[in-house]
Amino acid sequence: MNRQAATAASRQMRLARLGAFYPTRLSFMRILLRALAAAQAQVSRPRWMIDDNGFGHAVYTVHINGSDYSLVAFSHALAPEQRSDRVIAEAWDTTYALYDGVPTAATISRLAATVPRQEGGRYSARELVLSRANKSVRFFEHTVARLAAGRQPAGGLISSVGYLMRTTAVYGNGKFGIADYAAIRRRPLFQAPFQAELLAVWLIREFTFDLAEHLAAQRAPQTAVKLAPAVRRYLGIGNATGLGMAPFLVSHPHLLHQWLTVRNTALNTVLANTAAAPAQRLCQLLARARRHVAQWSVADQRQQARIETLRDELAALNDQLTPHWLAQPAAGRRLYALAQHYSYECQELITALLLETDAGVNALGAQLSSDETPVLQPAMTVAQLQQLISDNFAWALDIDYRETAQSKQFWYVSAEKLEPRLGDRYKTAGCDKELPLDIARRVKQLAAALAEAPPQCSIAEFLLTRPAQRYAVLRVQTQAQYPYAEIQDNLIGEQCLPIDMLRLKLSFFGACRFDPKSDLWTRIALFQGAPDRATLHADNADDWWLPVYEDNSDAPLAE
């Protein structure tokens, strides 16, 4: 890695910045819907066995490139006291499996016996994804009642909630016996990351619309109406996300590097292309971003303060975009430079905005996955490894992990449904079972061990008597090849905010409206503003970056 790349990575790979990322046109949800549209995918609902109370099952099938994928959806009665977003819940309003093919009646029967049990069931390699979702108590019943009365849901609630249901887990890659990612990754539809999981979520969104409309029609057949197209387009799927997202980023360093590299390459492409950002489009997107941010309010004080600062900064940027300013060359590049004077939230939003101006970068999405698995470089010498640590991990060496604050937290897996959690090392029992997310501390320990070894000794020989250092050696060598592989923060320090890791990953998914419920837990919206199955092939199908709800109805905003 050259010095320039290391410096750029050290600027970018801090959690404070990564935790301010926004979705872009290269987010995985955008890639999925573009792929569905490009392949002229057809979505059907071959089975709808939902009763008058909204319980039963349904099947949605996507036909694409000669293959079929079916969401098998189950809707259940659920007592309010059982409705929980936590992974430790045992029952849900709805449960789902994404099935590889079109399920027979026998398959549906098999799935009906297991899918409602979620983690408690065993699955076959024909199941690609397992998921569940709960109704928004505030919004689902309101929507059914309004539709039954021939009205659309209240605009204020549409905007503030933004979804009918919230998924509380989306499992892929071999969990509970479902198909391994390795088994499907060669299929064109699933080459970008998390495409099967997101296909399931997009189809769940369809089910939530249909279920609400079905219940309204059952309740008042004479007066019920369907969701207006604009409402249907705006509503997404909520998601409650905890720490389960975070370890992935640390355990897949090469993939993290790919994601950041693609994003940076796209930005550099846009900035280098002076013709790529017509002034009108810049203004249009900035106006949309301002409206989106104006509609984004959260209870979390830290995030709300950031949002309010962002609103002011976007207003200030908007003031700069006079006709004269816009008429000068390279407006996009100048806008990017202006944003660097403001908060990370503003900088990262402008980065995402600039990417939105150039559909030419879509092709980079093909590089978001990787088959490569970093392996040890055994011939490297101790001295060479020491130099890599000195060059790339100085930030880790500067920390004194003997200080309580620097090793305050530890990551672990709870025996309770294997939920990842973050404990206080000095209060919570179990730090002997710590997950290896303490990369910075391990690298410092490695540096100390290397200091005791002959400089010309090979790493292979060094490790022969120190197998516990293999993990840290691999991290250092990997980071030298892939500068964006490592989050450059102390992930066990008291100051570490896992919410930033969640937002980093979720932004690559394409999530928006981050609504932190604590430092460890956030709600988000997925597919908000995205086309549904009826509008997937419309001209504007891909234009849903930072969605805004335009309340054109004459309905009162409150009941």
Add this chain to the structure above:
Amino acid sequence: MIGGCRFTKITPMRRSLNEFSSTVAKAAVAAGYPQAPATELADAAILLYAHGYDGLTAVLAALNGGMPAPPRPEGNDLWFKDGNAAVSGLAAAEVVLVTGGCARFAALESPILLLGLVALAATHYAAAYHLVFSSGGNADELSIPAGDYLLAENRRMPPPGCEAVLTRLQSAAAVPAIAWPEGISVDEARWQTVADLAAQTYVVANDESRSADAGAGEIDND
């Protein structure tokens, strides 16, 4: 060909590769292995399975044995005396790759695991190895890119307690591409042993960890 046990394919219960890999690695951590060797044991076991061998039994033997003692160097050669030294197979293969020397294993309890880990090294480094197992005056010479050996049908494995000598082969055919299985069929009783061990890496929950350590309430309606 030396005599010995034949590793049979045992079927009843299917686990996905990801389930297998993560559970075996956790079990190895619970058994006292450091993170990277634990993961490599799981990778080697899957590699063995991909070629039709019972990788789980091989790993279970290693988990019972614990991390082996380091080898004794003699010039460019390494002497592994510990019965569980097969666990060091990948590290030994790396040293052999770098130094051009050889690694000698005495009284190997799990020769198939050594084979799996050397095959993993062959995959990682696109390198070729020569492996000689001997027992009771009989010797069995193998050339690795281990595909040659691992892919051979009805190959009898050397018995526990055999000796082995590992060297690098300078010229070799390309490592054959592996067709990964769609899951692994494992014996349920043995799997349960591994799963129970893996469960030792989980922290028992209590009311405080359920809320404070997850950062969320248990009922979260809105």
